[in-house]
Amino acid sequence: MHALLLIAHGSRRQKSNDEVRALANRLKTHSSVQYPIIHAGFLELADPLIPAGIQQCIQDGATSITVLPYFLNSGRHVVEDIPDIVSNSQKAYPDIDIRISSHLGASDVMIDLIIGLASSSTSNR
């Protein structure tokens, strides 16, 4: 059973963390066939942290997990921190296939998304 774990940075502002959790819930509604298990997790400042998020997926019955970094830039968090944490969890669960997808900002669909949003603009005058 395949799980998707959406990883955001985490914020001191609770509402930002709740927005990520709400996005994970919307994903659940739209993608339950591809990903019967979907959770949000955080690099820091909010729960669950990445290892606990991975554990949650496994407790729900996941045999493989895709970790998706919900980050716009390919900074240290994306290039080093998340891979390091995931690699440690992988060692703890050798029977589970844990994969990291490209980060959000790397998506080819970003161009279409931006142009679509721009057309939704309202006048400031």
Next chain:
Amino acid sequence: MHALLLIAHGSRRQKSNDEVRALANRLKTHSSVQYPIIHAGFLELADPLIPAGIQQCIQDGATSITVLPYFLNSGRHVVEDIPDIVSNSQKAYPDIDIRISSHLGASDVMIDLIIGLASSSTSNR
């Protein structure tokens, strides 16, 4: 002539700012008919700041500008800071129609983008 101004937060890490500029350049290639003028701008920490970005669009011949907040969460920057700055620029250029679009994280396409990215994952084992 319509312009699109992509606004990121701005980072001390120069590479992150360059990624935003590169995205604006990719947008130029793909959307030159809808938006003959496209620039990147920053809320802080990088150039051009928003007022300078708006000025740049106008110098290039823009008669209307869509400002797009390249932000994932609807925090203070999206709800207050960017609208305040844009509102001040609007007063300085009453003949230019300056609009703010929804921020990136609000896009309905985000769900499809995430599912598409997740399928690009590679194994960590």
